[in-house]
Every structure is written in C-alpha cells, then in structure tokens.
Amino acid sequence: MALPSSPPTPDGATAQPDPGTAPLATAQAQLARAVEILGYDHDLHEVLATPRRELRVAVPLRRDDGRVRVFTGYRVQHNISRGPGKGGLRYAAGVDIDEVRALAMWMTWKCAVVDVPYGGAKGGVTIDPHAHSAAELERVTRRYTSEIMPMIGPERDIMAPDIGTNEQTMAWVMDTYSVNQGFTIPAVTTGKPLAVGGSLGRPTATSQGVVHTARAALRADGVELSEVSAAVQGFGKVGSHTARLLHEAGTRVVAVSDEHGGVRRDDGLDVPALLEHVAGTGSVTGFADADPLTNTDLLALDVDLLVPAAVEGVLDGTTAANVKARWVVEGANGPTTSEGDRILAERGIVVVPDILANAGGVVVSYFEWVQANQAYWWTEGEIAERLEQRMLASHAAVSALARAESVTLREAAMTIGVRRVAEAHLIRGLYP
Numbered sequence: 001m002a003l004p005s006s007p008p009t010p011d012g013a014t015a016q017p018d019p020g021t022a023p024l025a026t027a028q029a030q031l032a033r034a035v036e037i038l039g040y041d042h043d044l045h046e047v048l049a050t051p052r053r054e055l056r057v058a059v060p061l062r063r064d065d066g067r068v069r070v071f072t073g074y075r076v077q078h079n080i081s082r083g084p085g086k087g088g089l090r091y092a093a094g095v096d097i098d099e100v101r102a103l104a105m106w107m108t109w110k111c112a113v114v115d116v117p118y119g120g121a122k123g124g125v126t127i128d129p130h131a132h133s134a135a136e137l138e139r140v141t142r143r144y145t146s147e148i149m150p151m152i153g154p155e156r157d158i159m160a161p162d163i164g165t166n167e168q169t170m171a172w173v174m175d176t177y178s179v180n181q182g183f184t185i186p187a188v189t190t191g192k193p194l195a196v197g198g199s200l201g202r203p204t205a206t207s208q209g210v211v212h213t214a215r216a217a218l219r220a221d222g223v224e225l226s227e228v229s230a231a232v233q234g235f236g237k238v239g240s241h242t243a244r245l246l247h248e249a250g251t252r253v254v255a256v257s258d259e260h261g262g263v264r265r266d267d268g269l270d271v272p273a274l275l276e277h278v279a280g281t282g283s284v285t286g287f288a289d290a291d292p293l294t295n296t297d298l299l300a301l302d303v304d305l306l307v308p309a310a311v312e313g314v315l316d317g318t319t320a321a322n323v324k325a326r327w328v329v330e331g332a333n334g335p336t337t338s339e340g341d342r343i344l345a346e347r348g349i350v351v352v353p354d355i356l357a358n359a360g361g362v363v364v365s366y367f368e369w370v371q372a373n374q375a376y377w378w379t380e381g382e383i384a385e386r387l388e389q390r391m392l393a394s395h396a397a398v399s400a401l402a403r404a405e406s407v408t409l410r411e412a413a414m415t416i417g418v419r420r421v422a423e424a425h426l427i428r429g430l431y432p
C-alpha cells in the first residue's frame with residue numbers, strides 16, 4: 001500500500017496550490033526523514049503518518065444583521081498514543097483540512113519532544129476573524145464547540161489559542177463545554193483568562209520559550225543575546241512578546257512585521273513604544289521613528305537572529321537563499337518548507353525548529369491543565385522556573401543528539417519526538 005504522503009481528503013477540502021510547499025507536505029517530509037534516521041519500517045511509518053480522528057463540521061452563524069452564513073470547522077487528532085489530544089484552535093480565512101492535519105502532526109512531535117503527556121491535535125474554522133464582531137465570534141465559537149463536543153474534554157482533547165483566537169475564545173469554549181456537561185470544567189481548554197482558571201505566565205509562555213531556546217542556541221556558539229541584532233516576523237501573541245523579551249534581554253530588535261507590513265530601524269526599535277502604537281492602531285505599520293519594509297525584505301535583513309513568528313511556509317526555496325541571519329528560531333509552526341530547510345542547512349544557518357522553539361506554550365498549557373485538575377495554583381515564579389528548566393533540558397537533549405549523529409536540530413528534535421510516540425504505540429500494542 002502506498003504511504004500516505006498526502007492522506008486522502010474525502011471531504012473535498014480545497015487543494016493547496018503548490019503541494020511541495022504546503023504545510024502537510026512539509027510535515028510529512030519531516031516525518032519521512034525521521035523514520036529514515038530511526039530505521040522504522042513502512043507499517044510503523046504509516047501508523048505515525050495517519051491522523052487517528054478527523055471531524056469536519058458546518059458552523060452556521062446568525063450574523064448581527066440577521067442573515068445566516070455557514071462556515072466550515074475542523075478538529076484533527078493526529079496521535080493520542082501518549083495522552084489526550086492537545087492543540088490550538090485557529091481562525092483564519094485560509095484554514096483547510098490539510099493545514100489542520102499538518103498542525104496536529106507537529107503538535108504530536110512537539111508534546112513528545114518536551115515530554116508532556118499529550119498527543120497532538122489541532123482545530124480550525126475557515127473564517128476571517130477581523131471581518132466579524134465579538135458577538136459573531138462568540139456565536140461561531142460556541143457553535144463550533146458544540147459541534148465537536150464528542151471529541152473534546154480534559155481527558156480527550158484540550159484546546160488552546162492559535163492564530164486569530166485568544167483567551168476570550170478559550171473562555172467561550174470552556175463555558176460552552178461546561179454548560180453542556182452541567183458543571184465547570186476548566187481543564188478542557190488552556191490559555192484561558194486567569195479569572196476562569198488560566199495560568200500565570202501562559203500569555204507569554206511561547207515567547208519565553210522562543211527566547212530561552214534562542215539564548216541556548218547562541219550560547220552554544222559563545223554569543224549572548226545582548227550582543228546581537230534580531231528581526232521578528234509576526235507581531236501577534238507570539239511575535240510581540242518575543243520582540244519585547246528580546247529587547248529586555250538587550251538584543252537590538254531592528255525590524256518587526258505583521259500581515260499589513262513591517263517597520264525597521266537599524267539602531268534598534270523602541271519596542272515598548274511600538275507595543276503602545278500597536279495597542280492604539282492594530283498594526284506595527286505607521287510607527288514613528290522607523291522606516292517601512294515588506295515581510296519578504298524582513299526575512300532577508302542583515303541581522304544575527306531571525307524569528308519567523310507568523311505563518312507557515314515563509315522560508316521557502318527562494319527566501320531561504322536570501323537569509324543573512326546566523327540563527328533562525330522558529331516561533332511559528334512550519335515557517336520553513338523542506339526546500340527552505342535544505343538551503344538553510346547547506347548555508348550553515350542554525351535553525352531551532354518549531355517543535356522545540358515554540359513549545360513553551362504547550363509546556364505552560366500542560367502546567368495550566370495540571371493546576372486545573374488539582375484545583376491548586378502555582379506562583380508565577382514556579383511556572384517561570386519550571387518552564388525554563390524544561391525548555392533548556394529539551395534543547396540540551398536535542399543539541400546533544402544533533403552533535404552525536406551529525407544531523408540538524410530539526411532532524412534531532414523530530415527523531416526524539418517520533419521515537420517517543422512510536423515507543424508508546426509499540427508498548428501499548430495494536431488493538432484488536
């Protein structure tokens with residue numbers, strides 16, 4: 001039987017225009033390489049490559065003006081051998097089943113790399129959140145939650161924010177789930193507001209993890225964050241806090257961008273002032289004391305550290321050839337295509353892969369879930385310390401394997417993640 005390099009799409013989801021650079025192709029190629037390194041056979045590869053469960057739902061929305069529109073939502077559990085599914089919920093106009101499959105697969109390996117007891121899952125609704133009022137987004141969220149209800153739960157599949165969703169979205173999901181069960185169940189989502197069982201440190205956890213791994217990667221080369229310049233693509237939940245934390249660590253942040261464009265200042269952006277500008281205007285563009293630049297130009301800037309923290313596939317065969325940074329630390333999921341990865345590796349650029357670099361979010365999501373299950377809350381200091389310790393230990397294990405086997409950090413991280421999942425699968429055995 002042919003390997004599911006691109007699993008079947010019986011639901012007729014929109015095909016990606018370029019299958020070579022589509023997120024699912026990238027995710028499947030990364031898995032294939034790990035399987036090759038690990039020497040697994042075709043049968044195990046097929047088990048690891050195939051999502052366990054997928055649900056596609058219609059999400060009818062009564063708009064504020066009374067008209068009705070129907071959106072499409074998905075939830076994919078890629079693998080649940082190591083524990084319940086865990087993964088974000090994305091609201092974006094381009095969401096399709098293959099993107100959700102790729103993101104769910106990356107969650108599987110990510111949870112295994114940082115050794116949290118979860119499988120990998122992801123959800124999405126094909127909707128542009130900027131085109132809807134808060135009331136409409138609440139109705140979409142509640143209907144989507146209600147439609148996927150049989151799949152989720154604190155022991156089944158736990159949601160978190162991703163692109164286009166936030167703490168409020170997670171509160172609506174938690175409330176809808178809880179009301180239907182008849183009692184409050186905070187552990188069905190993470191990334192919630194503190195008032196309903198969120199965790200201290202969760203809003204900045206992904207970015208903290210990016211900065212911990214960036215610091216570790218630089219130190220491996222004898223360099224400190226305070227000695228380098230950086231550019232950050234994406235100024236949302238991950239990118240904005242990453243830029244701020246880098247700025248606080250003494251890094252000269254020379255450029256940032258969002259979907260509207262970017263800004264650049266070679267002697268360093270005033271990141272706190274930029275955060276205020278974004279709070280007021282909704283975009284980094286138009287920030288005083290900085291020059292405009294495009295997202296493509298940002299990737300090619302002459303900086304030491306590049307943090308893609310927006311969307312998938314931005315570092316492809318063309319843009320990767322222009323990267324001048326010495327270190328690329330992936331805040332986003334899947335920002336580098338297979339061809340982009342090959343080019344960066346050939347050029348000796350260190351890439352700290354997404355499944356390690358941005359795992360701080362799922363680590364503190366795990367802490368939030370543990371706290372919710374125990375109904376006992378940790379201090380900010382305890383969370384920060386445990387996050388740092390886990391990120392640095394994971395980075396050290398990945399780096400050691402990369403050195404020992406002469407492979408890239410991505411190959412090493414994938415090898416560790418895939419091996420842990422395969423071990424769990426093999427020990428459990430195949431039912432029936």
Ligand SMILES: NC(=O)c1ccc[n+]([C@@H]2O[C@H](COP(=O)([O-])OP(=O)(O)OC[C@H]3O[C@@H](n4cnc5c(N)ncnc54)[C@H](O)[C@@H]3O)[C@@H](O)[C@H]2O)c1
Pocket residue numbers: 161162163164165206233234235236237238239257258259260295309310311312331332333334358359361362
């Ligand atoms: N939120 C988390 O905890 C978390 C954890 C791990 C990984 N991630 C990943 O990080 C990335 C960003 O997620 P987020 O939660 O910050 O989302 P977000 O919606 O808060 O922010 C996304 C940012 O990217 C920008 N953007 C969107 N499309 C763009 C484009 N084509 N070019 C440039 N910029 C663009 C947006 O304007 C915004 O600034 C995603 O890949 C997500 O899967 C998020």
